[in-house]
Amino acid sequence: MRIGLDIWQEILSTIKQNKLRTVLTGFSVSWGIFMLIVLLGWGNGIIHAFEESSSDMAKNSIKIFPGWTNKTYDGLESNRRISFNNKDINITKNKFSDNVITAGATVKKEGVNLSYKDQYVSLDLTGVHPSYTEIEPCKLDQNGGRFINDMDIEQSRKVIVIHYKTRDVLFRKENAIGKFVNADGVIYRVVGVYRDKGNQDSRAAYIPFTAAQTIYNKADTLNNIIFTTRGLNTEKANKDFELEYRKALGASHRFDPTDMNAMYIWNRFTQYLQQMTAKNILTTAVWIIGIFTLLSGIVGVSNIMLITVKERTREIGIRKALGASPASVLWLIILESILITTIFGYIGMVAGIGVTEYMNAVEGAKTFGMGDMQMTVYKDPTVDLSVAIKATLTLIIAGTFAGFFPARKAVKIRPIEALRAE
Incomplete structure (x- = not known):
């Protein structure tokens, strides 16, 4: 199936008709990717401090x-x-x-x-x-x-x-x-x-x-x-x-x-092993919290798509009665989900990177101690751009699946039943 301009116009029209609902759903998506990046930056700040404190010392x-x-x-x-x-x-x-x-x-x-x-x-x-x-x-x-x-x-x-x-x-x-x-x-x-x-x-x-x-x-x-x-x-x-x-x-x-x-x-060396264990636990905890935050946004997108399918049951039935292919109905729902997750995911990614850069500028090299005896406890709380992009792409893929299941439900709607829906 060829995805033409008309399908995008229709998706944008649907979004305009439900601005508040779309914004609230998109906010949950933005918040998820934003929190993931900020948490990763915070975790990296502690991890980089660990590495800094032991970089010039012989670990053996x-x-x-x-x-x-x-x-x-x-x-x-x-x-x-x-x-x-x-x-x-x-x-x-x-x-x-x-x-x-x-x-x-x-x-x-x-x-x-x-x-x-x-x-x-x-x-x-x-x-x-x-x-x-x-x-x-x-x-x-x-x-x-x-x-x-x-x-x-x-x-x-x-x-x-x-x-x-x-x-x-x-x-x-x-x-x-x-x-x-x-x-x-x-x-x-x-x-x-x-x-x-x-x-x-x-x-x-x-x-x-x-x-x-x-x-x-x-x-x-x-x-x-x-x-x-x-x-x-x-x-x-x-x-x-x-x-x-x-x-x-x-x-x-x-x-x-x-x-x-x-x-x-x-x-x-044993101290280094303990630090590495703490580092792995911290990294795992940050990713788990971030992923669950992302999932809450994805679930929100999926729920909105289900509501959209229910509201447009009659419209979808008429489309199918007039000869619309199942693929066209499927893509109509999926693309709307992808569009929402992409736009708001990008906003969340940019905001998250902005906050980590601000954290780096303000508290980029936090030390503890007095006078000449100081120890780095927080350093460079930033996230590599490639990690942020990969996280956003993962979010978009998840958004595709979030739209797929409501879209599959829409495809299964029989025209005669859809026309009876109020």
Whole structure:
């Protein structure tokens, strides 16, 4: 059957005769696609924040923090302070060599006044290994020199890597690389300048791990152990590794391996898996809510088409009596349904995209925290245009089916029965 201009004119005429009903039906369609896109944008804002917060961190990394024992063990009382030392780094490297790629540690000296000429800042010095930048979101600034290297560790060199904000305060417009700074009487040579995404403490400056232990009388103590792993690709594998690791350090420091308070393990891979699970749940929930909202609009369209068929029963009977083909009657109803869903679906899509773009402009990079310690909790709450178009096309297809069933009912109307209808 050829769909000519006359059938479109007839559809538009029918719509004009029922303006209010058409607008109310179309509004439910627009609202459905609008809510779907807005919900997707909101969900994407949270998901993008998850990705942003972990993008520069090694997902296969683990941090170990000492704690206080909560259980008696091996004749020792509870509430003992556990202190890590260099021996624990060797245990990590040697005993778990199959799963550990690089192992390091940090040691901190807090409240140091770093000065250059007449300028100074108060900050914390953190002794680190060269592998630190592979694990933490600490990247060298443009033309920012270098980070701590193996030679610095071997020779306990007095070199320092400062934050770009520290550089701006101390050196103003001067080039910081190669200059010497005074840290409460200890002279360090600036070898690098780093920057971060604002989720790290800009008061931190990095020096060689061995220099920190030697200069500040830390003996062989350390604040935490940090290392990257391989071959731990499932949550179970990571849990098994953590259990064995607790046993090894428990034997070294004489605490119960099941005492969770004695040692804290921050496993970024299991955290990542949890985030991915939360992301999938959030995405599924958004789509379910959005689809059900869409369905309410589609049901509205289908109901209106049923009412239209009932109101035009006599007209349809006359058409069929005069020789109208079933296909012409079928398309008359279906096309009206498609037209309503297409026009109002497009309006809802444009409105939804407009709202997500507004959300992005106003709250596109929401952070949480104070000062330099901030974390991204909401970012880029927008929807890809292709997703919006696919959702709208799905709506139009659904609108076709919404019109098909009333149209099939219209086709089955017998002319003699239709002419008797009032």
